[in-house]
Amino acid sequence: MNLTRDEARQRAATVSVHSYAINLDLTRGDSVFGSTTVVSFDAEAGSSTFIDAITAAVHRVTLNGVDLNVDDVADGVRIRLDNLAASNELVVDADMLYMNTGEGLHRFVDPVDNEVYLYTQFEVPDSRRVFAVFEQPDLKATFRFTVTAPSHWDVISNSPTPAPVEAGSAEDGGARSTWAFEPTPVLSSYVTALIAGPYQAVRSELTSSDGRIIPLGVFARKSLMQHLDAENVFKLTRQGFEFFEAQFGTPYPFEKYDQLFVPEFNAGAMENAGAVTFLESYVFRSRVTEATIERRAITILHELAHMWFGDLVTMRWWNDLWLNESFAEFMSTLASAEATEFTQSWTTFASLEKAWAYRQDQLPSTHPIVAPINDLEDVQVNFDGITYAKGASVLKQLVAWVGQDHFMQGVREYFSKHAWSNTELSDLLTELEKASGRDLKEWSAQWLETAGVNTLRAEIGYDDDGAIASFAVLQSAVADYPTIRPHRLAIGFYNLNDDGKLERSHRVELDVAGESTDVPDLLGLRRPDLVLLNDDDLAYAKIRLDEHSLRTATRHLKDFSESLPRTLVWASAWDAARDGETPARDYVELILQNIASESDSSVVLVLLRQLATTLTFYVDPNDRQAMEIAAADSLWDLARGAAAGSDSQLQFVKGFAVHAQTDSQLDTVASILDGSEVPSGLAVDADLRWELLTSLVVGGRKTQTDIDAELERDATATGALAAAQAKAAIPTAEGKAAAWAAIVESSDMPNAAQRSAIAGFTRVHDTSLLEPFAEKYFAAAKDVWATRTHEIAQQIIVGLYPSRLTNQSTLDATEAFLGTLDADLASLRRLTLENRDGVARALRAQAADR
Structure with a gap:
């Protein structure tokens, strides 16, 4: 399954690929599909190499008109090719497996109407799960897809969709059609794509900078179309096209641009050339935060930028x-x-x-x-x-x-x-x-070419009149990664104005190098209320405030008139808490005292996540429950004090539901869910209902019966995922054992359901529920890594690691497990080391909080 860089170099030196003609039959049932690939390539005469093909069965391999013995050359992962000619044609006829892991050709059945939806995800090495291919980015070629599928489906690929031609009946008796696409431009295989099913589309167009008309399409499942705000997607796409074509000086390189929201997607999106796939959560069926809307916009622009950087080059x-x-x-x-x-x-x-x-x-x-x-x-x-x-x-x-x-x-x-x-x-x-x-x-x-992050501090001296007599930027690095780097950065001076707002009064931009850099331009200036290194966030470095600036920031964090400098101060405080330099409880207080005044939705989202992390991992365990309860009360007060219908109101209610655990707090959650006490302006829609219900499940107030009733009310794919999380969150030994068995001991759970179940399993108020599974985790980890696909295995290895058990026993068990890992398990070792570091960091932060 692996491919080394040396193998890739050797193969690239041996072969040059011209084209692939790929014929896929998607009408053979729900387990396998037919895949016939014709590859045209040149090679060093007399040489040998291999082509990648992860197959259920190989029926025929023909090289230059000669049938090869399948049993001799194909092992289900690679097909060996010997005695190549200068010019070659290879034909591979095989059955491939549909996947439910989000890799290869993923198959999903919509519970609303039982329709089948397919999509491919090929990065990094999974086009080989759909057709025979030299799976490495530097062996580019053209790709011609011919696809046979149910006639009522839509079929989308990198090239514009052709008119289908009737092709008789499928195995189930339904009508079949064939779509014969034109060849793509020269591409790497990992950005080719196929999306098929009864997707529905909204269509538009734009004019490229070279005068071409570029067709646009936005696609989603039939049951989601009522929620698809396609015009917003088109607006962002047009803005991105105009900006990137101007900046890059190169017109959009493909014939059309489709954007498809697909189910059970593992990432945010994938930059398939002209056929970008997106996480389906970006179709907003309930009210979402402004942060989520902005994140979708960034993702849309991110994938569009890839059309040049990644796909063209x-x-x-x-x-x-x-x-x-x-x-x-x-x-x-x-x-x-x-x-x-x-x-x-x-x-x-x-x-x-x-x-x-x-x-x-x-x-x-x-x-x-x-x-x-x-x-x-x-x-x-x-x-x-x-x-x-x-x-x-x-x-x-x-x-x-x-x-x-x-x-x-x-x-x-x-x-x-x-x-x-x-x-x-x-x-x-x-x-x-x-x-x-x-x-x-x-x-x-x-x-x-070096690792690690530097830390910058200001060293400031004042004369008797309060003017700056000396100013230097000090730079440090940790011992393991001692590189001291050059930085281009700005230094900002901030002062409180007559209205009590912190505003920038002076700025200087300069190059910083070495362990100490003098800043003569600041000499003689009056001491400001706050000195901010890395103003405008030009440099990549952690910053620490001088003592006077830290006092100002603590008292007046909410008074910054601009969001970016305030965010840089937030980041500095967060770094100090994570690093164990300041007590974690101080950061909790800083958040709760200032978050109501935060104007940026994404910053509020981040702060609430950091609040949860700090309470869960970094505060003194002896005080954790009391602090969680107090934080929940504060968040409910913030929610009630927020403007009716505001973004912050929604975020504070969600944050409150996460932390609620006392009887009175859970009573409040229940009253929001049943509608008896809903803050003015708050819409308790389908997604918020699930969050409230899960809070009550974690708190022991709701059971499987309540989860089933809610799922009956919301019998959708999104509802099913929420139900999976709620079920795994049931706070009983039996409930946790059942969730563990479904995730680890069984291997048929789809990727998205597994992700939801892991999130529910680890969501507990009483961590003793998780203690029986620490030993089971280490006993199962290597088998999981060996038998599951990469995506599924990584979800389990990271998601079920006993990080909530922040104690020496977890570190000792992790060290023992690391000692059993052979050299060929380097990726598993890396993930385990990262898991271990989270617990070690938490213990250091807890010690600093005592």
């Missing part, structure tokens, strides 16, 4: 995955801030993405942005906060370093030179150096 090997994802992450935020209504997107970036990056960069598994990727297992666990968020943060720093105009000039030249080909990091850096005049070799070595 593709990394040669997965070690440059970071650049693929980081570029899309940076550009989507830039486009959102400059071309859409979400002008505060850099605040969201600072609160969400930077927090993710800093967390990942302090794990024992941290790695350079340009990570060594030795095989597929390496890359599958590398979709992390380094690859996405730190990389995007460093690109933002690079833009500050070379200037945005120079950066985009280099990017435009990069697309012009490398369209439809594969590249490495050096290809992009070459163009950026030419455009900016800066030598980026040293910058690249320090930022991209």
